[in-house]
Amino acid sequence: MNVKSFLSPALAAVVAVAGSQTVLAMDDSQYSSWPAYDGSDLELLVDGTGTHFTLWSPKADAAEVLIYDSGRNTPAVDSLVMHRADGGTWRASVPEQLYGKFYTFRVTVGGKQLAETPGVWAKAVGTNGERAAIIDFARTNPAGWDLDRGPELKSITDAVIYEMHHRDFSMHPSSGIVHKGKFLALTEPQTRSVLGDKTGIDHLKELGITHVHILPSYDYNSVDESNLPSNQYNWGYDPFNYNAPEGSYSTDPANPATRVLEMKQMVKALHDAGIGVVMDVVYNHTANNDESNFSLTAPGYYYRHRADGSYSDASGCGNETASEREQMRNFIINSVKYWADEYHIDGFRFDLMAIHDMETMNKVAVELKKINPSIFVYGEGWTAGDSPLPAEQRALKENVGKMRGVAVFSDDIRDAVKGHYSNAADRGFATGKPGSEETVKIGIVASTKHPQVDYGKGNNSKFPYASAPTQIINYVSCHDDLTLTDKLAASMPEATEAQRQRAARLAQTIVFTSQGTPFMFAGEELFRDKKGVHNSYKSPDSVNAIDWTLKNKNAAQFDYYRELIALRRAHPAFRMTSTEDIARNIVFDKIQSPNVVSYSIRNHANGDEWREIKLVFNGSDAPFVAKVPKGEWTVIARNGEIKAAGLGTSKGGSVVVEPVSALILARK
Ligand code: CA
Numbered sequence: 001m002n003v004k005s006f007l008s009p010a011l012a013a014v015v016a017v018a019g020s021q022t023v024l025a026m027d028d029s030q031y032s033s034w035p036a037y038d039g040s041d042l043e044l045l046v047d048g049t050g051t052h053f054t055l056w057s058p059k060a061d062a063a064e065v066l067i068y069d070s071g072r073n074t075p076a077v078d079s080l081v082m083h084r085a086d087g088g089t090w091r092a093s094v095p096e097q098l099y100g101k102f103y104t105f106r107v108t109v110g111g112k113q114l115a116e117t118p119g120v121w122a123k124a125v126g127t128n129g130e131r132a133a134i135i136d137f138a139r140t141n142p143a144g145w146d147l148d149r150g151p152e153l154k155s156i157t158d159a160v161i162y163e164m165h166h167r168d169f170s171m172h173p174s175s176g177i178v179h180k181g182k183f184l185a186l187t188e189p190q191t192r193s194v195l196g197d198k199t200g201i202d203h204l205k206e207l208g209i210t211h212v213h214i215l216p217s218y219d220y221n222s223v224d225e226s227n228l229p230s231n232q233y234n235w236g237y238d239p240f241n242y243n244a245p246e247g248s249y250s251t252d253p254a255n256p257a258t259r260v261l262e263m264k265q266m267v268k269a270l271h272d273a274g275i276g277v278v279m280d281v282v283y284n285h286t287a288n289n290d291e292s293n294f295s296l297t298a299p300g301y302y303y304r305h306r307a308d309g310s311y312s313d314a315s316g317c318g319n320e321t322a323s324e325r326e327q328m329r330n331f332i333i334n335s336v337k338y339w340a341d342e343y344h345i346d347g348f349r350f351d352l353m354a355i356h357d358m359e360t361m362n363k364v365a366v367e368l369k370k371i372n373p374s375i376f377v378y379g380e381g382w383t384a385g386d387s388p389l390p391a392e393q394r395a396l397k398e399n400v401g402k403m404r405g406v407a408v409f410s411d412d413i414r415d416a417v418k419g420h421y422s423n424a425a426d427r428g429f430a431t432g433k434p435g436s437e438e439t440v441k442i443g444i445v446a447s448t449k450h451p452q453v454d455y456g457k458g459n460n461s462k463f464p465y466a467s468a469p470t471q472i473i474n475y476v477s478c479h480d481d482l483t484l485t486d487k488l489a490a491s492m493p494e495a496t497e498a499q500r501q502r503a504a505r506l507a508q509t510i511v512f513t514s515q516g517t518p519f520m521f522a523g524e525e526l527f528r529d530k531k532g533v534h535n536s537y538k539s540p541d542s543v544n545a546i547d548w549t550l551k552n553k554n555a556a557q558f559d560y561y562r563e564l565i566a567l568r569r570a571h572p573a574f575r576m577t578s579t580e581d582i583a584r585n586i587v588f589d590k591i592q593s594p595n596v597v598s599y600s601i602r603n604h605a606n607g608d609e610w611r612e613i614k615l616v617f618n619g620s621d622a623p624f625v626a627k628v629p630k631g632e633w634t635v636i637a638r639n640g641e642i643k644a645a646g647l648g649t650s651k652g653g654s655v656v657v658e659p660v661s662a663l664i665l666a667r668k
Contacts (some may be wrong), residue, residue, distance in 0.1 A: 028304060028305055028322070028388070031300070031301050031322070031325050032325070034058045034059070034088060034298075034301060034325075034327070035058055035087050035088040036056075036087060036088065036326040036327045036330060037054075037056050037086070037087030037088055037089050037327070038087075038330045038334070039054065039087070039089075040334075041054050042054055042055075042056060042089075042121045043055060043105075043119045043120070043121035043122070043132070044103075044119075044121070044122075044123070044132065044134065046097050046098070046099070046134060046136075049093075049095065050093055050094050050095040050096055050097065051093065051094050051096060051097055051098040051134065052091070052092075052093045053065045053080065053082065053091065053092045053093070053103070053105075054085070054089050054090070054091050055082060055089060055090045055091075055105050055107070055119060055297060056087070056088055056089050056297065056298060056327060057088065057089070057090055057107050057109075057297050057298050058088030058298065058301075059109055059110075059298070059299075060090065060107040060108060060109050060298075061108045061109060061110070061111065062081075062082075062107065062108040063082040063090040063105060063106070063107045063108070064079050064080060064081055064082055064092075064105070064106050064107075065079065065080040065082060065092050065103055065104070065105055066078075066079050066103060066104045066105075066106060066116060067079065067080070067098065067101050067102070067103050068101065068102040068103065068104070068131055069101065069102070070102060070126065071102050071125070071126015071127050071130065071131050071133065071254055071256070072126055072127050072128065072130050072131065072226075077101075080092040080094065088327075090107075098134045099134055099135060099136050100134065100135075101133075101134050102126055102131040102132060102133050102134070102256075103118075103131065103132050103133075103134065104116035104117060104118055104119075104130075104131050104132065105117055105118075105119050105296075105297060107296070107297060109299055114295075114296050114299070115291065115296055116296075117293045117296035117297060118130065118131055118132035118241060118293060119132060119293060119297060120242070120243075120293045120294055120297055120331065121243055122241050122243060122244055122293075123137070123243050123244055123260075123338070123342075124137075124244055124256035124257065124259075124260060125219055125241050125244045125247070125256055126253075126254060126256055127225050127226050127247060127253050127254045128224065128225045128226060128247065128253070129219040129221075129225075129240050129241040129244065129247070132241075133256030133257075135256050135257045135260070137260070137342070139257065140257050140260040140261045140264065141261075141264060142261065142264050142265045142268050144268065145264065145268065148267070148268050148271050148344055149271060149344070150267075150271050150276040150277065150344060150346035150372070150374060151210060151211075151271075151274055151275065151276045151346070151374065152374050153210075153276075153374040153376070155470055155575065155577045156376040156378075156407060156470050156517050157469055157470055157515070157516060157517050157575040157576070157577060158210070158569075158575055159210045159211050159276070159347075159376065159517050160208065160209045160210045160211070160512075160517075160518055160520075160565055160568065160569065161209070161210070161211045161212075161213050161278060161473070161517065161518065161519040161520070162204065162207070162209040162211065162212050162213065162520055162522055163212075163213040163215070163478055163479060163519060163520065163521050163522060164212050164213065164214055164215065164522040165214075165215040165235065165479065165522070165544065166181055166182065166183065166185065166214065166215070166217070166249050167180075167181040167233055167541060167544060167545065168522055168523065168544050168545055168546055169185060169186075169200075169522055169546060170182070170185035170186075170199075170200065171541045171544075171545040172541070172545040172546055172547050172548055173194075174193050174194045174195075174547055174548040174549045175191065175193065175199050175200070175546075175548050176191040176192045176193050176194065176199050176200070176548070177191050177199060177200050179251065181248075181249070182249055182250065182251060182262065183217075183245070183249045183250060183259075183262040183263045183265065183266040184251065184262055184265065184266065185200060186200065186201055186212075186266045186269055186270055187201070187265050187266055187268075187269035188200050188201065189201060189202065189269075190202055191203075193548035193549060193551060193552070194548070194549065195548075195549050195551070195552040196552075197548065197551040197552055197555075198551075199548050199551075201269060201270065201273050201275075203551075204270075204273065204275055205273050205274070205275070206562065207525055207558075207561065207562055207565060208562055208565040208566055208569060209275065209520075209565065210274075210275065210276060210569075211275060211276040211277065211278050211346060211347060212270060212275060212276075212277055212278065213278040213279075213280060213347070213349055213519070214277065214278070214279060214280065215235055215236055215280050215479060216235065216236030216237055216239070216246070216279075216280050216281075216282055216351075217236070217245055217246050217249060217263065217279060217280070218236075218239060218240075218241065218242050218243070218244065218245065218246060218279075218281070218282075219239075219240050219241035219242075219244045219245065219246050219247060220234065220236040220237075220238050220239055220240055220246055220287065221238040221239070221240040221287035221288070222234040222236070222238050222287070222538070223236075223246075223248045225247035225248050225253035225254075226253070228248055228253070231540070231541060232248070232538075233538055233539060233540055233541055233544055234537060234538050235479060235536075235537040235538075236280075236282075237282050237317075237351060237537070238282075238286075238287035238317070239282050239283075239285070239286050239287060240286070240287055240288075240292075240293070241293065242281075242283070242331075242335050243335055243338055243339075244256075244259070244260075245259040245260060245262075245263040246259070247259055249262075249263070250262050250263075263343060264343060264344075267343055267344050267345070268344075271344065276346035276347060276374075277344075277345055277346050277347070278345070278346060278347035278348065278349055278376075279339060279345050279347070279348055279349070280349045280351060281335075281336065281339075281348050281349065281350055281351065282351040282352075283321060283323070283331075283332045283335070283350070283351075283356070284314070284315050284320060284321055284350075284351055284352040284353070284355035284356065285315035285317045285318070285319050285320055285321060285352075285355070286319060286321070287317075289303075289311055289318055289319050292319075294321070298327070301322075301325065301327065301328070302321055302322060302325070302327075302328050302331075303319050303320065303321055303322055304320050304321070304322045304387065304388050304389065305388075306388070312386075312387060312388050313385050314352070314354075314355045314383040314384065314385045314386060314387035314389075315352055315355060315383070315384055315385065316384035316385050317384075320355050320383075320387060321355070323355070323356040323357050323360040324357045324359070324360070324389065324393070329357075329359070329360045329363070332356070332360055332364065333360070333363055333364055333367055336348050336364055336367075336368060337367055337368065337371060340368055340371045340372060340375060341371060345375075346372070346374060346375055346376075347375055347376045347377065347378075348364070348368070348375075348376075348377050348378075349378055349379060350377065350378070350379030350380065350395075351379070351380060352379075352380050352382070352383055352384055353379030353380050353381060353382075353395045353406075353408070354380070354381055354382050354383045354394040354395050354396040354397070355383050355387060355389070355394070355395075356394075356395045357389060357393045357394065357395065358393060358394070358395050358399055358402055358403055359393075360395070361377070361379070361395040361403050361406050362403055362404070362405070362406070364377060364406075365377045365403070365404070365405030365406050366405065369405065376405075376407065377405065377406050377407070378406065378407035378408060378409070378473050378517075379395065379406065379407075379408060379409075380408070380409055381395065381396050381397025381398070381399075381400060381408035381409065382396065382397060382411075397409075397411070397461070397465060398461065398463075398465050399465075400465055400466055400467075400471045401465055401466065401467040401471070403471075404467070406471065407470060407471045407472060407473050407516075407517065408466075408471060408472065408473065409473045409475065409478075409519075410443060410446070410447060410472050410473060410474050410475070410516065411460055412439055412442050412443055412447060412458060412459065412460045412461055413439070413440070413442070413443025413474050413475070413476070413510070413511065413514065414474075414475055414476055414477075415428065415436075415439075415459060415460060416428055416429055416436035416439035416440050416442075416443060416459055416460075417429050417430050417436070417440065417443070417476050417507045417510050417511070418430060418431065418476050418477070418484065418487055418488070418491075418507055419431060419433065419487065419491050421480075421481045421482075422481070424482060424487065424490035424491065424534070425490060425491055426491060427491045427492070428507075428619075429510075429595055429597075429617070429619045430503050430506040430507040430510065430617075430619045430660065431488065431491055431492055431503050431619065431660075432595060432619060432620060432621055432660075433595075434594035434595055434620075435459075435594075436459055437591075437594070437595070437596070437597055438453065438454055438457035438458060439457070439458050439459040439460065440510060440597050440617070441453045441588060441597060441599075442455065442458050442461070442464075443474060443510065443511075443514050443516075444510070444513075444514045444515065444586070444597070444599065445464075445469075445515055445582050445583075445586060446466055446468075446469035446471070446472040446474070446514065446515040446516035446582065447461065447464055447465050447466040447471075447472055447516075448464050448466050448467070448468065448469055448515070448579040448582055448583070449464040449579055449583065450464070450579075450582060450583050450586065451583060452587070452588045453588075464579075466516075466579075467579065468577065468578055468579055469515040469516045469576055469577065469578070469579070469582060470516075470517075470577055471516075472515070472516030472517065473516065473517050473518075473519050474511045474514050474516045474517065474518050474519065475511060475518070475519040475520065475521075476507045476508065476511055477520075477521045477524065478519070478521050479521060479536075480534075480535075481534050481535075482530070482532070482534045483521060483523075483524065483528065483529055483530050484504055484507065484508075484521070484524050485500070485504070485524070485527050485528060485529040486529050486530055486531075486532050486533075486534070488500040488503055488504060489529070489532070490532065497527075499660070501527055501554070501556075501557050502640050502660050502661065503660050504524070504527065504557070505557070505560050505640055505642075505661075505662075506617060506618075506619060506660055506661055506662055508520070508524070508560075508561065508564060509564060509617070509637060509642070509662040509664075510617055510662070512564045512565065512567070512568050512574070513567075513568065513574050513615055513662075513664070514574075515574070515575075515576055515582055515586075518568065520561075522546065523546040523550075524561070525557065525558050525561035525562070526546065526547075526548070526550040526551050526554050526557065526558060527550060527554045527557050528546050528547065528550055530543050530544060531543050560640075560641070560642055563642045563643050563644050564642055566644040567636060567642065567644040567664075570644055571608050571609075571610065571613070572605070572606040572607050572608050573585070573601045573604075573605040573606055573608035573610060573613055574601075575606060576605060576606045577606070581605065581606060584603065585601055585602050585603045585605035585606075586599055586600070586601055586602075586605075587599060587600045587602060589627075593620065593624055594620060595618065595619035595620035596616065596617065596618050596619070596620065596624050596657075597616070597617045598614075598615070598616040598617075598626060599614075599615055600612055600613065600614050600615075601613040601615070609668060610666045610667065610668060611667055611668055612666070612667050613636075613664065613665070613666045614626075614628055614633070614663070614664070614665040614666075615662065615663070615664050616655075616657045616662070616663040616664075617662050618657040618658070618659060618660065618661055618662075618663075619660060620659060620660075621659045621660070622659055623656050623657065623658055623659060624656070624657045625654050625655070625656055625657075626654070626655045626656075626657050626663060627653075627654060628650070628652040628653060628654075628655050628665060629652050630651060630652040630653055631651070631652050631667050632649065632651070632667055633649060633650040633651070633652055633665040633666065633667050634646040634648075634649060634650075634665065634666050634667065635647045635648045635649060635650050635663075635664075635665055636664040636665065636666055637661075637662045637663060637664035638657075638658075638661070638663055638664075639658040639661050640658070640660075640661050642662075642664070646666075650665055652665075
């Protein structure tokens with residue numbers, strides 16, 4: 001997620017107004033003295049003795065619960081006065097199990113009664129998340145849920161991550177999918193495009209990825225769930241209810257259990273296909289300021305402020321949360337634990353992770369591993385603006401060495417391979433611009449310390465910031481910024497589509513053979529574009545939806561990706577887990593030619609059947625003659641083609657690497 005620009009104009013106006021108000025607190029240091037409460041009964045618990053409400057609001061003068069028969073537009077049928085309790089909470093109970101009812105909280109602070117809120121821990125909500133719902137979660141589990149498990153991973157580097165928005169993936173008329181834009185789209189087997197190619201979950205299996213990374217799927221603010229036929233699109237980086245699924249991805253947003261059940265059905269269908277589910281989480285800011293659920297329960301506490309009391313804004317979205325405060329830290333940790341427990345989520349991607357402090361992220365990683373050792377955590381190791389949180393405490397890319405169990409996106413390899421992300425015309429290593437060779441090498445060794453890599457020549461980072469390759473996510477494009485297809489069009493305007501596809505192949509070959517964990521944007525394997533729109537957060541489906549007829553048109557491109565992924569998954573040499581292994585097994589060749597990087601992976605690295613793999617990347621427009629030791633080599637990739645099982649053989653010696661292509665040779 002980039003910056004404020006993703007907000008709708010109306011929402012931006014709300015933020016602008018709210019941001020100008022002075023909040024109750026002028027000094028953030030006061031919050032450290034507030035009591036915290038970490039009980040699992042926060043806000044709602046239904047048991048044999050009745051329905052119990054527990055709201056954390058230490059500075060409230062009064063608090064009440066309002067009970068409703070429906071999710072919106074109806075008067076309260078009851079209200080319960082809450083009484084002060086332990087740890088800054090307020091409590092109220094009734095002896096009945098209020099399944100089927102809805103509720104909100106309303107607190108009075110400083111003599112002022114605030115607006116109603118579903119609270120911060122609503123696990124089920126009605127339309128637009130206005131009211132929390134009381135449902136029996138035991139009835140929201142699909143058949144076989146007890147035995148449902150995601151794929152087991154020894155190391156995050158064994159993952160191949162596919163980043164996907166629900167609407168992008170299924171909305172296009174060509175998708176052959178019935179439940180377009182819904183969680184259920186990922187449950188439909190044997191879907192085919194209008195031209196007969198596999199789509200949906202069959203496509204994911206055919207491609208060979210291990211994990212889908214779904215863009216925000218908690219209940220977000222911007223899509224009006226009461227008007228789904230209007231086909232609104234949003235990425236969803238505007239959190240509203242963190243612990244309930246988004247209604248517009250369900251078939252019936254008014255039914256709180258439906259969105260829960262259907263999201264679980266999605267997870268189960270993917271798990272049954274051997275695919276894990278990573279959720280994009282955005283705890284760094286909320287869609288609203290004074291009207292957020294945080295502000296309406298405990299005003300001031302959950303956010304950082306400037307000295308004048310205004311909201312600080314490291315997110316570029318009008319506010320930033322305060323993970324260093326105990327109740328907020330607990331909230332983040334308990335929220336991801338909840339998604340892992342209740343929805344069997346296999347990984348978490350933290351948006352603008354450097355807004356959070358390292359202690360929080362370390363605890364997140366430790367607690368999730370206790371639930372499932374295969375869960376992994378990664379995030380954007382940067383902020384979108386300055387923060388009051390001292391840089392040495394931030395979960396920054398440069399600090400990842402102090403966050404065992406957390407990975408960060410490598411903007412180093414991203415920008416080196418394709419050119420700078422924000423300068424559309426800029427080229428990179430794979431598109432003929434010299435000067436990024438050393439940064440490509442930094443990418444290959446996953447930003448770990450290596451005796452042959454000169455970090456002083458790095459374009460972005462100047463030191464080996466990763467303590468292990470398990471801390472690096474490699475990519476050349478994602479939902480943010482131009483797609484790879486659009487970037488290539490903008491930076492190679494004179495090139496033919498075939499030439500751009502060739503550059504895309506080289507770029508992804510570098511990513512998928514590098515140490516660390518590869519990550520791709522959905523549809524790149526079909527050479528999808530977004531019509532040049534770099535910030536398509538609310539663009540229509542006509543920009544964002546994947547046209548599945550491209551799978552026929554660009555069949556050779558898809559085959560290349562599939563073989564590239566198969567190669568990586570078949571060979572542990574590309575998936576080393578320690579800095580020491582990489583330093584010992586990867587040997588770079590001394591090359592003077594611009595836009596050429598050549599190296600070997602030796603010693604049956606990481607238990608590989610191959611004794612040696614030779615990789616030569618030529619991003620220049622001239623052939624490069626590689627010097628390869630004489631021997632019996634299998635040709636894996638050459639001249640824009642790749643086959644994991646081999647394209648042929650080579651005796652080594654002088655081997656020509658054609659312009660804009662990768663040469664990969666292997667020997668036992
Ligand atoms: Ca919503």
